[in-house]
Amino acid sequence: DIQMTQSPSSLSASVGDRVTITCRASQSITTYLNWYQQKPGKAPKLLIYAASSLQDGVPSRFSGSGSGTDFTLTISGLQPEDFATYYCQQSYSLPPTFGQGTKVEIK
């Protein structure tokens, strides 16, 4: 199975900050990398698919980049509603696997 490792596990940031979360795959997954946002008590929400494609309805302050084994989710101008846990997930091969999550908290 492909292992996905996110860093950091948690971070504190202020409204308006630029936030970067990284995700590393244990082998090349080309651009088969997706990002989800999960708020407490809610189902995950797809933000980015295929490493850099923004899902319909997701604000443009969210962006994704990377290929191969190293990927980044960037939030440009953190908003109050962005405080949540973020997960990366590889869709290169079965089984699909998730990173352990990054919790973005209010500073």
Added chain:
Amino acid sequence: EVQLVESGGGLVQPGRSLRLSCAASGFTFDDYAMHWVRQAPGKGLEWVSSISWTGNSIVYADSVKGRFTISRDNAKNSLYLQMNSLRVDDTALYYCARDPAVAGTGGYFDYWGQGILVAVSS
């Protein structure tokens, strides 16, 4: 509007069985592969099983292989997860999720249900 609504969860003793259902609406159900993904309390996301749009291709996580069975009824726009020989570590919120990816990849999840709790305890 795409909707996925899970049902059938609850509290069950170890070794017993439970059947989850997921009712889909707002899209052409038999155009999409579907998945079950679970989340233990306070933990991350774990993929459980997937089924192709025809039902002919099925895959399971090692942790549930031989105990869980995924199925679908395209006429009823429904996805199912039969869970047998339940263990304490199967306790989780179970989500059904739609997969827009092309066949042959690991799949990803563009719509999720609200989740249904399965608690396994004596």
